[in-house]
Amino acid sequence: MDPNNISAQEQREHSDPHEQSMAIPIPILILIASMVIFGIFYILASDAAVTPPEYGDGRTMKDLMAKAAPAPGAALDGAAIYSARCVACHQANGAGLPAVFPPLGGSEWVTGKPELIAKxxxxxxxxxxxxxxxxxxxxxxxxxxxxNDAEIAAVASYVRKQWGNAAPPVGADIVAAARTETTARTEPWKGDAELAAMK
Known part of the structure; x- marks a missing residue:
């Protein structure tokens, strides 16, 4: 385009905006820098060891430390199995979720026959x-x-002693017998329709 040949319409147009040398305004840069400096100071000044557990989910450093695998023949930790496999539905307090997942505390299915909970x-x-x-x-x-049978026995025994339950433990032999008895089963139990007769 010839700079000497500019039409009247082009002369009415404003020039394109330009960021010049500062793409971000100085006040915004100061604000961002202040936030970064404050964040670094806050992290360095805070002491996680004295933060009250109620600020989080109640777990302590001891709870978060990796546990050694049990020695062969040692009793399994039913609480650890429960935390890994069951707590998402039945909750840490065994109360379940209303209308969705049943409570385990005071449940007749938990405290009933040991072979029933195994099944x-x-x-x-x-x-x-x-x-x-x-x-x-x-x-x-x-x-x-x-x-396996020992793990199922451990978690079943754990829930039968928690949240007010006082049922005797479940042995791995009971779980093994229940597994053998129902070995042909390929689908979950149909709730009350099938389980009520086993109480």
């Missing part, structure tokens, strides 16, 4: 299950392929 953990449950007079329609996955 439930082995094959899971699908469909309506009544616990303490309330119907739940969630789904519990089977653990027969994920946990």
């Amino acid at each position: 439930i953990v082995l094959h899971g449950v699908q469909g309506t299950l009544t616990v303490k007079g309330t119907a739940y329609n969630g789904a519990m996955p089977p653990f027969k392929d994920q946990l």
